Amino acid sequence: MTERGGPADAAAAKQGGRRKEDRLRAGIVRVAAVGDFHCGEEDVGRYREAFARVNDDADVLLLAGDLTRRGTPAEFRVVAGELADVRIPILTVLGNHDHESHEAEAGMAILRERGVHLLDGEPFELTPQVGFAGVKGFIGGFGRWTLTAFGEAETKQIVGTTLDEVQRLEFALRRLSTPIRVVLLHYSPIADTVMGEPEQIFAFLGNDRLVEPVDRFKAAAVFHGHAHHGTFSGTTPGGVPVFNVSHVLLKATGNGEMYFLYDIPVPTDAEMANAAEATPMGAGAGADG
Ligand SMILES: [Fe+2]
Ligand SMILES: [Fe+2]
Numbered sequence: 104m105t106e107r108g109g110p111a112d113a114a115a116a117k118q119g120g121r122r123k124e125d126r127l128r129a130g131i132v133r134v135a136a137v138g139d140f141h142c143g144e145e146d147v148g149r150y151r152e153a154f155a156r157v158n159d160d161a162d163v164l165l166l167a168g169d170l171t172r173r174g175t176p177a178e179f180r181v182v183a184g185e186l187a188d189v190r191i192p193i194l195t196v197l198g199n200h201d202h203e204s205h206e207a208e209a210g211m212a213i214l215r216e217r218g219v220h221l222l223d224g225e226p227f228e229l230t231p232q233v234g235f236a237g238v239k240g241f242i243g244g245f246g247r248w249t250l251t252a253f254g255e256a257e258t259k260q261i262v263g264t265t266l267d268e269v270q271r272l273e274f275a276l277r278r279l280s281t282p283i284r285v286v287l288l289h290y291s292p293i294a295d296t297v298m299g300e301p302e303q304i305f306a307f308l309g310n311d312r313l314v315e316p317v318d319r320f321k322a323a324a325v326f327h328g329h330a331h332h333g334t335f336s337g338t339t340p341g342g343v344p345v346f347n348v349s350h351v352l353l354k355a356t357g358n359g360e361m362y363f364l365y366d367i368p369v370p371t372d373a374e375m376a377n378a379a380e381a382t383p384m385g386a387g388a389g390a391d392g
Pocket of ligand 1: 139141169197200328329331
């Protein structure tokens with residue numbers, strides 16, 4: 104595991120124990136992340152057992168959008184059923200497929216009833232140390248080929264939609280009071296993790312304007328989906344690790360049968376207490392003297 108975090112390997116998973124308390128003692132928050140499993144109405148029961156295992160495997164489950172095929176309420180009900188046995192917090196963003204039927208609001212109501220937290224600009228603090236911010240993101244492309252707000256009103260609207268997403272991610276990151284911030288997107292914030300897809304469609308797979316708040320807030324990691332045949336991992340210009348957790352890609356690359364597990368190192372209680380003692384005026388130095 105690197106200083107910033109790293110994939111949870113099998114040995115470490117066993118050594119760290121299966122219980123959340125053991126991992127916390129070892130200074131680890133373990134994230135499970137997957138996107139693009141695209142539930143249809145015929146998929147009832149297809150993923151339920153696999154998702155149930157996440158209770159032992161991780162402390163939080165991140166869903167990177169495209170939970171459904173066409174975003175109908177019936178499909179969202181299937182998703183809720185597949186997640187029925189998950190007891191750890193579930194955080195999600197929606198994908199383009201989840202918007203296809205213009206029923207995303209109804210779909211989210213179904214998932215909220217199941218206890219799923221939509222990270223659409225609404226941050227989530229898992230512990231006092233680790234928080235999550237997410238938005239769907241949008242299209243536009245990467246680098247010098249990024250779509251710019253020039254010409255027709257429709258083109259400006261596309262760029263404006265992307266910039267709105269960037270701004271909402273920035274606000275969500277700012278609202279987190281945790282020292283460690285993790286980002287969840289559907290679209291890719293870097294070109295590296297869409298490599299493998301046809302170059303002609305790169306502009307529809309993500310937009311690197313999303314990377315600016317990620318780097319400025321020094322996120323611990325980014326998880327996204329959408330580019331089913333892209334590349335599993337990459338890095339932002341600021342050095343933040345980015346993972347494409349599309350379900351088919353995870354399986355194809357051997358990075359997870361149902362989800363990818365990633366360990367985020369967090370200060371232990373003892374380290375927090377030491378840090379507080381070492382800071383005479385520190386906010387945490389107080390109660391016990
Ligand atoms: Fe997808
Ligand atoms: Fe997608």
